Amino acid sequence: MNEKKKSLWSLLNPFTWLAAIFGPILRWLGLMPPPRTDGFENLSKADVDEAAAEATRTEEAVDTIMREMSPADVVKAYSNAAPEDRLGMDLSVLDEDGQNWLLNLSDDDLTLLAMSTTAGCARSLEARTVKPTYRKPINEKEAEILAIPAPIDEEEEKRQFIAARVRELFHAPGIPNLYPRYIPGTTIH
Numbered sequence: 001m002n003e004k005k006k007s008l009w010s011l012l013n014p015f016t017w018l019a020a021i022f023g024p025i026l027r028w029l030g031l032m033p034p035p036r037t038d039g040f041e042n043l044s045k046a047d048v049d050e051a052a053a054e055a056t057r058t059e060e061a062v063d064t065i066m067r068e069m070s071p072a073d074v075v076k077a078y079s080n081a082a083p084e085d086r087l088g089m090d091l092s093v094l095d096e097d098g099q100n101w102l103l104n105l106s107d108d109d110l111t112l113l114a115m116s117t118t119a120g121c122a123r124s125l126e127a128r129t130v131k132p133t134y135r136k137p138i139n140e141k142e143a144e145i146l147a148i149p150a151p152i153d154e155e156e157e158k159r160q161f162i163a164a165r166v167r168e169l170f171h172a173p174g175i176p177n178l179y180p181r182y183i184p185g186t187t188i189h
Contacts (some may be wrong), residue, residue, distance in 0.1 A: 028148060066090055069093060070122070071122070072121045072122035074093045074094060075094075075098075075102060075124070075125050076114070076116075077089070078091070079111070079121070080114045094125070104168075112130050112132045116131060117133050117134070117135060127135055
């Protein structure tokens with residue numbers, strides 16, 4: 001850990017002097033606890049070797065996945081990635097012309113490719129122009145259509161809500177309400 005550099009002004013601070021003088025005495029007497037060490041782990045060489053082996057296996061798995069990706073998959077992944085993540089992507093699966101074409105696309109073209117299918121990305125890569133192909137739309141009969149409530153409907157809902165609360169508060173004479181949810185705040189006797 002890097003220790004903070006002390007400025008000249010901190011040496012003139014009287015509390016710094018008091019802490020330097022009385023801190024060790026208070027620690028020796030047990031009145032001031034030692035610094036916390038919760039954040040530190042007791043690591044052994046075996047733990048470090050295991051973490052290094054795990055990192056190597058992860059890197060090899062990522063490399064294998066990248067080698068198995070088709071050029072269309074790489075174009076799809078590149079267009080879906082965030083702009084800062086695109087800088088570190090491996091485009092070695094593509095030939096040099098494909099890499100140049102992909103790197104020179106505008107953000108709008110990359111958005112079109114991101115919405116496209118993998119087959120559309122392959123077609124665009126082969127033609128070196130953006131030719132997106134979109135998924136088949138869902139059946140409109142199965143889609144749920146949400147109705148926008150009219151002001152008349154909203155008023156009717158309010159009336160029903162108030163009527164339910166009134167029925168809940170005021171039962172017939174002599175019949176108590178077994179489940180009162182809305183109890184008046186104060187009662188005058």
